[in-house]
Structure formats: C-alpha cells, structure tokens
Amino acid sequence: xxxxxxxxxxxxxxxxxxxxxxxxxxxxxxxxxxxxxxxxxxxxxxxxxxxxxxxxxxxxxxxxxxxxxxxxxxxxxxxxxxxxxxxxxxxxxxxxxxxxxxxxxxxxxxxxxxxxxxxxxxxxxxxxxxxxxxxxxxxxxxxxxxxxxxxxxxxxxxxxxxxxxxxxxxxxxxxxxxxxxxxxxxxxxxxxxxxxxxxxxxxxxxxxxxxxxxxxxxxxxxxxxxxxxxxxxxxxxxxxxxxxxxxxxxxxxxxxxxxxxxxxxxxxxxxxxxxxxxxxxxxxxxxxxxxxxxxxxxxxxxxxxxxxxxxxxxxxxxxxxxxxxxxxxxxxxxxxx
Ligand code: NAD
Ligand code: UFG
Numbered sequence: 001x002x003x004x005x006x007x008x009x010x011x012x013x014x015x016x017x018x019x020x021x022x023x024x025x026x027x028x029x030x031x032x033x034x035x036x037x038x039x040x041x042x043x044x045x046x047x048x049x050x051x052x053x054x055x056x057x058x059x060x061x062x063x064x065x066x067x068x069x070x071x072x073x074x075x076x077x078x079x080x081x082x083x084x085x086x087x088x089x090x091x092x093x094x095x096x097x098x099x100x101x102x103x104x105x106x107x108x109x110x111x112x113x114x115x116x117x118x119x120x121x122x123x124x125x126x127x128x129x130x131x132x133x134x135x136x137x138x139x140x141x142x143x144x145x146x147x148x149x150x151x152x153x154x155x156x157x158x159x160x161x162x163x164x165x166x167x168x169x170x171x172x173x174x175x176x177x178x179x180x181x182x183x184x185x186x187x188x189x190x191x192x193x194x195x196x197x198x199x200x201x202x203x204x205x206x207x208x209x210x211x212x213x214x215x216x217x218x219x220x221x222x223x224x225x226x227x228x229x230x231x232x233x234x235x236x237x238x239x240x241x242x243x244x245x246x247x248x249x250x251x252x253x254x255x256x257x258x259x260x261x262x263x264x265x266x267x268x269x270x271x272x273x274x275x276x277x278x279x280x281x282x283x284x285x286x287x288x289x290x291x292x293x294x295x296x297x298x299x300x301x302x303x304x305x306x307x308x309x310x311x312x313x314x315x316x317x318x319x320x321x322x323x324x325x326x327x328x329x330x331x332x333x334x335x336x337x
Contacts, residue, residue, distance in 0.1 A: 002026040003246065004074045004116075006059060006107060007081030008052070009036035011190040012122070012179055014044050015239035016078065018188070021048035023243055028072050030065070031081065032058040035193060039335040043187045059103030062110070069114040076118035076249060078242055079107060082151070085197055086126075086293070089148035100151035101158075108162065117169045118249045119159070120242055125177045125231075125261070125298060127153050134265075135301035138175070138257045145293055163255040170252055172245040177231035177261030177300050179238050181320040182327035189327030190235075191334030199271060200232070200320075204328040207279040214283055216268050218290030223297060227268035231261040231299035234315035234323070244309040261300030262313040271321070278321035279329070 003020060007013050008029030014036075020027050021044070029041055029052055041052050053072070057064045059081055082100045083089070089096040111117065128136050129143030144150035156173055163169050180200040182189030195211070196202040205211040219226035241260045248256065266274075276283050306312045315323075 001075045001246070002028065002072060004068075004072070004077045005029050006077065006079045007031055007122075008054075009033060009038060009040050010080055011036075012176075012235060012238060013078070013080040014040040014188045015183055015235045016080075016242045017041070017044040017052060018047050018183065019236070019239040019243050021050040021052070025246070028053040028055070028068075028074070030055045030057050030059070030068060032056065035083070037191070037335045040188055040191075047183065047185060047187055059106050060099065062106045065106055065110045066113065069110045069116070074114070074116045076120070076246055077107065077111060077116060078120040078246070079104065080122045082122065084148065086146050086148045087197060089151075090146055093147035096147045096151055101154055104155050104158070108158070118246075119169070120172045120174060120245045120249070121155065121159060123156055123173045123175045124149070124152050125175050125259070125300065127156060127175060128298075130295050131298065134297055135263055135299050136259065137301045138259055138304055160255060167254055169255070170249040171255045172249060173255070173257040174241060174245060175257065175259050176238060177233050177259070177298070179235045180232050181234040181236065181315070181323040183236060184323055184326070186323070186326035186330040189324065189331065191331075199268060200275070200324055203272060203275045203283060204324055206283055207275060207281065207325060208328050208332045210332070212284070214272060214285035215288045216272075216285050217288055217294060219287045220290070221296040223267055225267050225269050228294055229265035229267050229297040229299065231263065231265055232271070232317065232320055233261050233313050234320045237313040237315050241305065241309070241311050244305075244311040248309055256308070258305040258309060259300040259302050260305060260311075260313075261302045263300055263302045265297060265299035266317055271317070274317050274321045275325065278318070278325040
C-alpha cells in the first residue's frame, strides 16, 4: 500500500514513517521544509533500512500537488502538514488560515481528482477548547480558543461535510493530546526552530545547557501542586496509532474520530522531576504568571481507540523523558549538527 505523508519531514511524521516502513507500507513524503529538514527523512530510512520517496513541495502549489498525485498512485494519505504554534497563530492568523486550510483544500481537491479517498488527519485536543469534563471523550463539545485551533476545527468540519456528501470516503480524525519523547535510538526527535513554545522541548534545552531556566507558567491552578496538568503521549505510541488508523480505513469504516492519549495527566512539576531523573541533573526553574489561554487540566479518555483500533499507549512518562533526553543529548543542535 502506498501512502502519501504530507508534512512527512516533521516531528510526528518522521516517527510515523519509521512505523509505516516497519509494516511494509510504501512511503512518499511531501513537505515544504518550512519547519523541518530533509535529514529527518534520511534518518527514518536508516532506522528502517527502507527508502522513502521525497518531494519538496508546498500544499499551496496545486499544480505540483496534482503532478505528484499523477506520478504516484496513492492508496491513502496521512495529512500532518500544517503550522502549529498557538502564539504565532494569534499574531499572523491569515497565514495560518491560508497554510492550514487552503493547503488542506488543495490536498482534498487532488485526492478527489485522483480518486484517493482514504485520509488520516492530524487533529488535536485543542478542538475541545476548555473542556468542562475530564477525561475528555470524543463526543465532548468542540470549540476554538485561537486561530490555530480554529484551523483544526474548520478542517474537521470540512471533512465531516465531505463525508456527508460522499460516503465513499474513509476518514480518520486523530485528536492528539501532548506528544513528547523521541525514537528510542535517539536518531529522530523534535527539533523546534528558535526557543521552544512547548514544555518538554524547553526542558530539553535547559537540560542540554542551551537555556538557563525552565519557566513554569503558573503554580496557582486548582491542581494538587498548582501547576497545569496534561496528557503526555510518547511520539512512538502516537506514530503506531497512525498505522492502526490506516488499517482501520482499510475496513471502510466511513468517518471515524479518535483521541490519542494515555488517559493519565501529569503536572508541569512532575514532568520536571521525571526529566531530572532521565538526565541525572537538577533543572533550575522559576515560577512565572499563567500563560493566557492555558487550561488547568486536560487529559483524554482514550478507550475508544483501544476498543476500535486495538491501540493503546504503552510507553510511560519515564520512557518519554529518557527518550527525549537521548535525542537531545545525542543531537544538542537538533538535525543541524
Ligand atoms: P512539525 O512542524 O514538526 O511538522 C509539520 C510539517 O509540515 C513540517 O515538516 C512542515 O515543514 C510541513 N508543512 C507545513 N506547512 C506545509 C505546507 N504548506 N506544505 C508542505 N509542508 C508543510 O509538527 P508536528 O508536531 O509533527 O505536527 C504534525 C501535525 O500534528 C500538525 O498538523 C500539528 O498541527 C498536529 N498536532 C501537533 C501537536 C504537537 O503538540 N506536536 C499536537 C496536536 C496536533
Ligand atoms: N508550560 C510551562 N512552561 C513552558 C511551556 C509550557 O509551564 O515553557 C506548561 C503549560 O502552561 C501547560 C503545560 O506546560 O500547563 C503544557 O504546555 P505545552 O505548551 O507543552 O502544551 P499545550 O498543552 O499548551 O498545547 C499542546 C500544543 C497544542 C495542542 C495541545 C493538545 O501546543 O497545539 O498540546 O494537543 F493543541
């Protein structure tokens, strides 16, 4: 089976490529490298001993996209490509709407034109907005809290409309909770540009000596230690979830939606403690005010994915921190050595 992986040089996709190749899928990557480097593709090839076809192209360029669909006969698409920084999306919303929504519309047009109607979409727990009930189930109310989240919600809505109009599509909406960690080899991992926005990449930079202090955004939440609680999921477990979703689409389920999380929440201070154990050093932190827009607590009910995909996250917080640290310490400057 030949799979198009959009955004295939990125963090989650590079781990998914390894899992797809392991299961003998053919992988074709399309990425404009706006937030990644080609080296991640070569490392995924080296880890799996198999090759990946790579097109450096932008989803906004419909002609090239159409040519790629013509040249390759895809059986399915996993659509990771998108801009993902929440803060940046508030500053340049139009760029986010154009890149994420127009890019997806182009992809869907090409899929329709070439009769490729199996799609896995990278959605996010952000579509639940500030959820009232924990753990969050797939049928919880949806809302957008920022332009980035709005792009995810709009794309989900578009996909529901497309499926309603033509039920020959098979679509899996995967709502990720907080992906962290890296491949156990330390060869691929998360390599954010500039100062990381997310907690664990930030901690990793402090651990490796590139940044001074961790900034804990608020210790006055209504949680046991006052810091925010999230459902962190090992990126390799998440990657395997995509292979399971492709298998599911082969049984023609129509449009399906799954939370991919562990169902367990950890606080910021618990993550720092676990990371200290992994890197075997004390990590300095300061308490800052709350970050606007942050929820106190967010964790999944992931039982639907277990029931329907036969998928469950197996790697715990210790492995998440150890694998993140292995990647960061082996590659202190990310892919650009
Ligand atoms: P990433 O930035 O590492 O990967 C995204 C990739 O898409 C990058 O390689 C980038 O170059 C590429 N890309 C962006 N716009 C493109 C375009 N117009 N044409 C071609 N390629 C383009 O991000 P990631 O963390 O691997 O996230 C992958 C997907 O999962 C994204 O859609 C993101 O919104 C979603 N997601 C991520 C998280 C998270 O915390 N990492 C959580 C929930 C959902
Ligand atoms: N945090 C800090 N210091 C930091 C960064 C974060 O204390 O330097 C705290 C946050 O306040 C929050 C927790 O660490 O309590 C996690 O924050 P992240 O920025 O790592 O992750 P978020 O839960 O805010 O959001 C991430 C992605 C979103 C996505 C969401 C759910 O950035 O795009 O996970 O998948 F929608």
